[in-house]
Amino acid sequence: MLISNDLLTDEAKDLKMATREFCKREFADTLKWDETQNMPYELWKKMGDIGLTGMMLDSEYGGMGADALLAVVIMEEMAVFSPAVAMSLGAHSILAGNVINRAGNKEQKARFLPDIASGKKIAAICLSEPERGSDAAHPKTKAIKNGDKYLLRGQKIFITNAPVADIFVVYADTIENGKSLGVTAFVVEKTPEITVDKMHKMGMRASPTGIVFFDEVPLSEENILRGIGEGTHIMMEGLDVERIGLSGENLGIMKGALEVASKYAKERIQFEKPIISYQMIQEKLTYILSELELNRTYLYKLAKLWNENKGDKKLRTATAISKMRSAEAAVKCAEEAIQILGGYGYTSDYLPQMYWRDAKLFTIGAGTSEMMKLIAARRIIQGFNEL
Ligand SMILES: Cc1cc2nc3c(=O)[nH]c(=O)nc-3n(C[C@H](O)[C@H](O)[C@H](O)COP(=O)(O)OP(=O)(O)OC[C@H]3O[C@@H](n4cnc5c(N)ncnc54)[C@H](O)[C@@H]3O)c2cc1C
Numbered sequence: 001m002l003i004s005n006d007l008l009t010d011e012a013k014d015l016k017m018a019t020r021e022f023c024k025r026e027f028a029d030t031l032k033w034d035e036t037q038n039m040p041y042e043l044w045k046k047m048g049d050i051g052l053t054g055m056m057l058d059s060e061y062g063g064m065g066a067d068a069l070l071a072v073v074i075m076e077e078m079a080v081f082s083p084a085v086a087m088s089l090g091a092h093s094i095l096a097g098n099v100i101n102r103a104g105n106k107e108q109k110a111r112f113l114p115d116i117a118s119g120k121k122i123a124a125i126c127l128s129e130p131e132r133g134s135d136a137a138h139p140k141t142k143a144i145k146n147g148d149k150y151l152l153r154g155q156k157i158f159i160t161n162a163p164v165a166d167i168f169v170v171y172a173d174t175i176e177n178g179k180s181l182g183v184t185a186f187v188v189e190k191t192p193e194i195t196v197d198k199m200h201k202m203g204m205r206a207s208p209t210g211i212v213f214f215d216e217v218p219l220s221e222e223n224i225l226r227g228i229g230e231g232t233h234i235m236m237e238g239l240d241v242e243r244i245g246l247s248g249e250n251l252g253i254m255k256g257a258l259e260v261a262s263k264y265a266k267e268r269i270q271f272e273k274p275i276i277s278y279q280m281i282q283e284k285l286t287y288i289l290s291e292l293e294l295n296r297t298y299l300y301k302l303a304k305l306w307n308e309n310k311g312d313k314k315l316r317t318a319t320a321i322s323k324m325r326s327a328e329a330a331v332k333c334a335e336e337a338i339q340i341l342g343g344y345g346y347t348s349d350y351l352p353q354m355y356w357r358d359a360k361l362f363t364i365g366a367g368t369s370e371m372m373k374l375i376a377a378r379r380i381i382q383g384f385n386e387l
Pocket residue numbers: 091124125126127128132133134135157158159160161201204209361364365366367368369370371374
């Protein structure tokens with residue numbers, strides 16, 4: 001028996017199964033999407049039809065109202081089939097959509113959320129800049145007060161979904177009379193003043209990524225989320241649930257690696273025996289299983305704690321540990337799966353090489369492994385009562 005499964009509620013088990021069945025039907029071309037660096041646009045509509053695009057959004061705006069555990073199981077199951085599509089979905093719903101859900105006023109929610117929830121419009125979140133990556137809380141992008149408007153000027157980079165996005169959540173330094181009023185979060189629809197260059201990547205290739213140029217985009221009060229200078233707070237309060245949700249993908253990558261590699265090892269004959277009969281192959285499979293089970297048990301428990309103690313900063317260290325360790329384990333598990341498949345694992349016909357390239361992103365995106373270690377180190381420096 002796997003302990004991790006024992007932590008799931010009936011609702012989470014059902015949703016996990018439903019996501020898996022959906023992906024089995026709709027994700028047959030995942031390797032082709034990886035090769036062509038494109039996912040089909042119709043997939044957004046199909047994910048919308050079963051509620052996935054609105055996963056963490058309030059039901060009154062058409063969302064599923066999923067909690068952190070439900071988000072984790074969706075991301076886990078989808079990542080078995082396509083970590084890239086899961087990442088695009090996560091950026092759309094768990095990151096951008098969730099910011100509007102949390103920080104938007106009634107009018108903003110009514111205007112933006114129904115189309116995000118249904119998948120009719122695609123959302124992107126814009127924090128990172130060419131010169132502000134790990135230090136994203138100090139953007140160089142500016143929103144400069146001009147009469148009763150703000151003009152948004154600057155550049156964001158590595159933005160998931162940007163090449164196909166209709167709605168952007170953007171963090172910018174807000175300037176009035178030459179003085180900074182702090183970082184503000186804006187929600188803005190695509191206008192001619194917003195242009196995007198598509199980026200080419202080693203992994204997560206089905207998920208479109210872009211550099212976004214904001215060239216004097218006119219903004220008004222209607223675009224401001226919560227208030228001027230509230231951006232950093234909005235950014236920080238969402239960090240934990242975003243990292244918990246996205247880390248679900250690392251579980252999916254480990255699970256996919258185990259499924260593919262164990263099936264292959266049972267079928268592949270060398271020296272007149274299936275290679276699974278060799279202990280060095282068993283050791284690799286056991287390693288993947290143990291990383292999956294340990295990381296899954298920790299992440300499911302963490303997601304449940306987050307549901308019970310929403311916004312409790314005490315979970316930040318646990319979230320950082322989970323994100324860092326699950327990402328590093330996913331890379332290593334995918335690599336072991338490639339090894340089990342031998343030369344076939346090195347070809348683009350099999351999933352493990354895609355998992356490996358995709359998993360690497362999670363040691364970088366949404367806070368690098370080094371930044372996660374810094375968060376955990378801060379806790380060690382403060383000292384523990386509970387060790
Ligand atoms: C495919 C992909 C999708 C992404 N999607 C989005 C998105 O949708 N929206 C968005 O806003 N961003 C997105 N990002 C950006 C991502 O969040 C950043 O790449 C990440 O935060 C790191 O920033 P950076 O790349 O500028 O690296 P840097 O911050 O320049 O870091 C470079 C290296 O230095 C290390 N480093 C930096 N500071 C320290 C320190 N104080 N101590 C020790 N080491 C340090 C880092 O860990 C890293 O190893 C995406 C990135 C990728 C690759």
